Amino acid sequence: MKLPALLRLAACALVSCCLAACGGGGGGNEDSDGGTSAWTPATTDSWTIQLTGTPDTALAVRVYDLDLFDTPQATIASLQAQGRAVVCYFSAGSAEDWREDYASFTAADKGHALDGWPGENWLDTRSANVRSIMVARLQLARDKGCDAVDPDNVDGWSNDTGFALDAASQLDYNRFLATQAHALGLKVGLKNDVGQLAALAPDFDFAINEQCFFYAECDGYAAFTGSGKPVFNIEYDAAYVNNTAGARDQLCAAARAADIRTLVMAANLDGSLRLSCD
Numbered sequence: 001m002k003l004p005a006l007l008r009l010a011a012c013a014l015v016s017c018c019l020a021a022c023g024g025g026g027g028g029n030e031d032s033d034g035g036t037s038a039w040t041p042a043t044t045d046s047w048t049i050q051l052t053g054t055p056d057t058a059l060a061v062r063v064y065d066l067d068l069f070d071t072p073q074a075t076i077a078s079l080q081a082q083g084r085a086v087v088c089y090f091s092a093g094s095a096e097d098w099r100e101d102y103a104s105f106t107a108a109d110k111g112h113a114l115d116g117w118p119g120e121n122w123l124d125t126r127s128a129n130v131r132s133i134m135v136a137r138l139q140l141a142r143d144k145g146c147d148a149v150d151p152d153n154v155d156g157w158s159n160d161t162g163f164a165l166d167a168a169s170q171l172d173y174n175r176f177l178a179t180q181a182h183a184l185g186l187k188v189g190l191k192n193d194v195g196q197l198a199a200l201a202p203d204f205d206f207a208i209n210e211q212c213f214f215y216a217e218c219d220g221y222a223a224f225t226g227s228g229k230p231v232f233n234i235e236y237d238a239a240y241v242n243n244t245a246g247a248r249d250q251l252c253a254a255a256r257a258a259d260i261r262t263l264v265m266a267a268n269l270d271g272s273l274r275l276s277c278d
Contacts (some may be wrong), residue, residue, distance in 0.1 A: 038085075038147070039063075039085035039147040039148065039187060041063075041085075041148075041187060041205050041206040041229060041230050042228070042230060043225055043228060043229070043230045043231075043259050043261075044230075045062040045063050045085075045230050045232075045261065046060075046061040046062050046063070046261065046276070046278055047061050047062065047063035047064070047065065047232050047261055047263070048061045048063070048064055048065065048263070048274060049064075049065035049066075049089075049208075049232075049234065049263070049265070049269055050064075050065075050066060050269060050270065050271040051065075051066070051067045051070075051089055051268075051269040051270075052067070052070075052268060052269060052270045052271075053270045053271055055071065055075060055271065056271050057075065057078065057079055057082075059274075061084070062084065062085060063084065063085045063086075063087060063232070064079055064084055064085070064086050064087065065087045065088075065089055065150055065208070065232070066086060066087070066088060066089065067088070067089050067090075068088040068089055068090040068137065068140060068141055068144070068146070068149070069090065069099060069100060069140075071086075071088070071144075073144045073145060076088075076144055076145050076146060077145055080145065080147070085147040085148065086145070086146050086147050086148075087146065087147065087148040087149065087150050087187075087189065088141045088144065088146035088148070088149050088150065089149075089150040089152065090137050090141075090149065090150075090151060090152070091120075091151070091152045091153050092125075092134050092137075092151035092152060092153060092154055092173075092177055093122065093123055093125060093151075093152065093153030093154050093155070093156045094114055094117075094120050094121060094122055094123055094152075094153045095109065095110050095120065095121050095123055096119060096120045097119040097120070098119060101133060101136065101137070104129075104133050104136075105123070105129070105130070105133065106127075106129055108124070108127070109123055109124055109127050109129055109130050110122070110123065110124075111123065111124060111161045111162030111163050112160055112161055112162035114153075122153075122156055122159065122161035122162060122163070123156070123161075124161075124163045124165075125154075125156060125165065125169065125170070125173040126163075126165070126169055126172075126173070131173075131176060134151070134177060134180070135180055138177075138180050138181055138184055138186065139184065141181075141184075141186055142184040142185060142186060146186060147186070147187060148181075148186055148187035148188060148189060148205065148206070149181055149186050149187075149188050149189070150189050150191060150208055151177050151188070151189075151191060152191045153191070154170070154173065154174050154177065154190070154191055154192070154193050155170065155191075155192050155193040155194075155195070155196075156170065157169065157170035158170075158193075158195060167195070167196065170193070170196065171196060171199060171200065174190065174193065174196070174200055174203070175200070175203050178200075178203040178204055179203075187205040187206070188204055188205055189204060189205065189206045189207055189208045189232070190203075190204040190206075190207045190208070190224075191207075191208045191209075192208075192209055192210060194209070194212065194217045194220055197220040197221060197223045197224070198220065198223045201223040201224050201227060201229065202227075204224075204229070205229060206224065206229050206230045206231070206232065207221060207224045207229065207230075207231045207232070208231075208232045208233075208234075209221065209231060209232070209233045209234070209260075210233075210234050210235075210236075211233075211234070211235055211236060211237070212233055212260075213233070213235055213251055213254060213255065213262070214235055214236075214237050214240075218233070218254075218258055218260060221258070221260060222258075225258070225259045225260065230261060231258075231259075231260045231261065232260075232261050232263075233255065233260050233261065233262045233263070234262075234263050234264075234265050234269075235251060235262060235263070235264050235265075236264070236265065236266070236267045240264045240275075241264055241273065241275070248264060248275065251264070251277065252277035255277045256277060256278075261277075261278060262276075262277040262278075263275065263276050263277070264276075264277075
């Protein structure tokens with residue numbers, strides 16, 4: 001996630017107009033990493049993300065990113081029956097006091113509050129307990145039929161978490177998440193963590209970014225697109241929303257040149273605004 005006022009993106013459902021088989025943990029042919037998801041992420045995949053409210057399931061996109069906990073299994077199955085791929089979002093780096101498994105975190109697991117996010121605290125991602133909870137969340141994603149997962153807040157090392165996290169511990173944790181997801185037949189996306197893109201690109205199947213154009217951080221994503229792995233980007237700035245002085249036109253031209261699938265959306269990701277560069 002980006003900073004407080006910016007709203008993270010989280011995760012979960014990427015859709016496919018031409019995906020022939022539905023899958024996600026259960027169907028499809030086994031792929032090279034041992035998984036069973038029928039979705040093979042591609043740089044040409046169109047997408048959408050909606051983390052709050054009732055998802056708009058009528059969009060002609062290949063990938064849907066939806067909330068793991070709040071999205072009914074029936075919605076996931078229905079999207080897949082339409083040929084969509086579903087990516088399921090959850091926070092892997094913070095404890096949110098409204099989640100059903102919140103009581104599983106210990107006091108020692110929880111660090112500083114996320115600025116601008118009431119009820120949410122950074123996690124000690126070195127904790128064995130935290131990791132066991134994340135494995136359970138990945139198992140939930142598999143059991144609900146998700147094709148992939150979008151673990152958010154996996155850049156604690158570059159934030160004020162209250163823990164002595166560093167680059168090495170973050171790499172270890174993010175690779176742990178990728179390995180566990182693949183073992184369950186799930187594809188997995190790297191959310192933000194732009195300081196470690198080159199190191200982690202081999203471990204992840206796609207990337208999801210918030211505001212890399214606004215922050216001039218998109219160049220590093222060549223580590224993904226250069227290997228045929230898609231990058232799904234969201235921008236929130238008002239200049240893009242309003243196309244002030246052609247800002248959105250310029251954004252979209254840059255996104256297409258970089259082969260990054262870019263959306264301009266409302267920061268709460270409730271589906272109320274979706275402007276696509278594709």
